[in-house]
Amino acid sequence: MRHGAFTLLELLTVIAVLGIVTAIVTPRYGRSIARTRADAAMERMLADIRRTQALANASSTALKMDLDVDSTSYILPKSRTLDNQTASKRVRLDLGPYFASTLICHLDGKCALLIDAYGRITSTGAIEIRVGREVRWIGVEDGRATGSDQRRSSDAGDYR
Numbered sequence: 001m002r003h004g005a006f007t008l009l010e011l012l013t014v015i016a017v018l019g020i021v022t023a024i025v026t027p028r029y030g031r032s033i034a035r036t037r038a039d040a041a042m043e044r045m046l047a048d049i050r051r052t053q054a055l056a057n058a059s060s061t062a063l064k065m066d067l068d069v070d071s072t073s074y075i076l077p078k079s080r081t082l083d084n085q086t087a088s089k090r091v092r093l094d095l096g097p098y099f100a101s102t103l104i105c106h107l108d109g110k111c112a113l114l115i116d117a118y119g120r121i122t123s124t125g126a127i128e129i130r131v132g133r134e135v136r137w138i139g140v141e142d143g144r145a146t147g148s149d150q151r152r153s154s155d156a157g158d159y160r
Contacts, residue, residue, distance in 0.1 A: 034132035041098040041129050042136035042147045048076055048091060049113060049121070049138070049145045055079055057119030065113040067127065072103045093129065102130035107140065121145060 049065065055077070056063040063077040072094035078086045093100035105111040107125035114122045120143035127138040137148040 030132075031134075034134045037098050037100070038129060038131040038134035038136045039149065041093050041100050041131060042138060042149075044091070044098070045074065045093070045127070045129065045138060046145060046147050048074070052077060052113070053115055053119040053121065053144075056115045056117060060117045062117050063115045065115070067103060067105050067107075067111045067113070069103050069105060069111060072100050074103075098131065100129050100131050102128070104128040104130075113140065113145075 052063055052065050065077060066075040068074060068090075071092065073090050073092040076089045076091065078088045093103060105125070105127060107113065107123045107127065110123070112123070116122050121140055122143075124141050126140065129136045129138070139146050139148060
């Protein structure tokens with residue numbers, strides 16, 4: 001009479017198949033997470049640039065958005081808070097939920113976005129955001145900023 005148990009060979013086969021599937025799925029999942037984080041970091045920065053442009057236009061004052069490549073962050077200009085105080089705010093892209101590894105400026109030799117009193121960006125160039133091997137670009141020209149979704153992962157070394 002045969003019992004309903006598994007043989008050692010059957011168990012080893014199942015474990016081997018699970019190992020192979022895990023080896024295939026894990027890197028894809030990691031790349032998917034990096035893509036999502038890079039997209040989120042780019043969208044956050046674009047939203048903050050547009051907010052700063054609107055603030056400059058509404059207040060008729062020129063503003064500057066400083067980029068700090070050493071801490072992978074940028075500093076929003078001073079604006080009024082709900083309790084009527086003026087404060088600047090640092091946005092850290094190296095922390096969650098973005099976890100960006102690098103922020104590189106390619107802006108007119110300065111690491112700042114200059115925005116005139118009409119809300120137009122006077123700087124030109126690009127800002128590069130890296131999360132793992134995923135790279136996103138924010139192009140700055142003709143007074144506005146646009147995001148570029150670079151869908152291929154960079155296999156080249158870090159060219160900081």
